[in-house]
Amino acid sequence: MKTIITLIAGFILLGGDLFAQNAHFTTSGVIEYEKSVNMFALIKREINKDNEAFLQPAYESYKKNQPQFKKLKSTLSFSDNKTEFVPIEPENIERNYLSDNAMVNQNNTTFTDLQTNTFIAEKKVFEETFLVKDSTRKISWKITDETREIAGYVCRRANAIILDSVYVVAFYTEKIPISGGPESFTGLPGMILGVALPHENITWFATKVTEMPVDNKALVPPKKGKATNKKELRKTLDGAMKDWGTWGQTYLKAFSI
Template identity: 60%
Template sequence: MKNLIILTTCIIALGSSAVFAQNKHFTMNGTIEFEKTVNMFAFFEKQINKNNEDFLRSAFDSYKKTQPQFKKLKSTLTFANNKTMFTPIESDAPDNGFFGESPVVNQVNTIADDLTTGLSINQKKVFEQNFLVKDTLRKINWKITSETREIAGFTCRRANALVMDSIYVVAFYTDDIAVPGGPESFTGLPGMILGLALPHENVTWFATKVNEVPVDDKALAPPKKGKVVNNQQLAATLKNVMKDWGTYANAYLKAFIL
């Protein structure tokens, strides 16, 4: 009799779970508002070395007295039919003076991803020139953890990864948005990435609002303007342009390719 009661309880519990899963709502289309935050003090500090310290240290001290520590930039991610379009919103804020042209402290990518075919088209602004980078989606070896946090009203699970051999990435995704996309070039988790951090680069992207709305196909149309290249060709071009830049070349190259 006791075993029968236990069996009956299990069947009821399983049945309830199945009904809950069937009734659970998944967001499949809409727009996400993101805020990118750059810790300018930390970024500036990293540019100081023994070769430029006499000048940059005093410049940094003056910078901290007149400029905010965090630079904030807005962007949107539109999604539907397993496609996404990441679009920066132009800022009227000043370029923060020093290192204002650095891709780390700006937004240089407008990216259309087709998550079904695995194709990514990125209109990348490199100083005054636009490139149209057509290539496959970045393959990221994510390691999902048990840690969770709330972002824009969604419970998100943490995942960690290493990209470009040295850049540590922390992402928070929700499977309530059943699209494996995310901001910038980060995709490949079992749901939408709503939070992203590059701790050692002092940069984060976090969703501030998710709008479940119908999305027109035109809103997902890939960008078309720019010199067409793939990732390998872009890297070769940038290395050639920056070959005489010394130590600054590596930081710019990494940021543009990211």
């Protein structure tokens, strides 16, 4: 009996070793993301008693002639604990003032060094471009047991609050052991393949992950723009939008993500 138990234990240990040897992790490659914005919800939220006379009819017309969701593409290249998030310019630019919203547009090209927890971002703010250099955002993630599959990877859900009031839901995979993600979302024990801002009606989800070598020389920080950091940029934005009311808060939030 002792011999049988010893043999069974040996097989279990051998099976575990073989599984560990066959476990595959993606350490470099390119992720394609799709940003989706619920335009109907976004525009409706901006309607109030002061603007409903002209904005409500415009909103009704928009619903009849435009799709509910605006889709935008981006890529994230990663290797050696470095990532670079790059928006892809749409082929057809929609010319409609209702959709010309900072929350809709993709304002940032972001290089992140996860080894040093620093980033450099080229940030477009209206007609001006800033080059923001600073430490990565510290996000107090709460990891849950919920999972879902994204782009072929099993991902676990985590929740957080950023910018004091923005609720974030993220899905990350440990099969890509780099704690990066789209835009400025980092800090989880694996790559973030999905992000949702439920109250802002915006999501970023990976549609494809291509495992491939990425030359570190290809991960080049952006260099264009007026040099600043997060604190100074916030001071500049606060000064420019202090009389904008709720519109100012919306734009401030958009430029701070």
